[in-house]
Amino acid sequence: MFWLKFIAKFLKALRAGDTPGQVSAGFSLGFAIGLMPFFTLHGLFFWLLLLLFNVNLAAGFVGIMLTSLIAWFFDPLFHDLGFLLLVQIPALQGLWESLYNLPIAPLTKFYNTVVLGSLVSALLFLYPIYIAMKKFIVYYRNTLEPRIQKWKIVQLIKGSSLYKWIDKLQRIGEI
Numbered sequence: 001m002f003w004l005k006f007i008a009k010f011l012k013a014l015r016a017g018d019t020p021g022q023v024s025a026g027f028s029l030g031f032a033i034g035l036m037p038f039f040t041l042h043g044l045f046f047w048l049l050l051l052l053f054n055v056n057l058a059a060g061f062v063g064i065m066l067t068s069l070i071a072w073f074f075d076p077l078f079h080d081l082g083f084l085l086l087v088q089i090p091a092l093q094g095l096w097e098s099l100y101n102l103p104i105a106p107l108t109k110f111y112n113t114v115v116l117g118s119l120v121s122a123l124l125f126l127y128p129i130y131i132a133m134k135k136f137i138v139y140y141r142n143t144l145e146p147r148i149q150k151w152k153i154v155q156l157i158k159g160s161s162l163y164k165w166i167d168k169l170q171r172i173g174e175i
Contacts (some may be wrong), residue, residue, distance in 0.1 A: 023133070027130075030062065031048055033120060036115070037109070081116070083113045088112055
């Protein structure tokens, strides 16, 4: 049930609160975390970025959840990309050997084709996801939100006494 709180906070962040840049940065970092295997050094680095910078955590956790649900589907593509980089490009062989001989680099597990492919994919898609999410948030706040508020079902829910009671409890909790 904790994930429902993150989704609710994410929807609240879409409507107002944090800037579109903060929400989209949190979502794109969550996207990168969800795309990569969990226990790697670069995964820890992205977790630190998500937790230490002023980004929307709820958007980050929603990004992790959504991407983790579909990331396994792309593992064959990540394998192909990692195999291409590790094996089929002879000019990179010296780089991989040098990295492997460093004391901390093997903790990144770059020698695994899926890990390397997912890391490169996450880095390639990080900025486009950030830009697309930022544009979506601005569009949502300016165009979609006023339309959604006019829907009859939304007006019925907001007019109910249960909604007013829950809203009052939430406001008391924020004080």
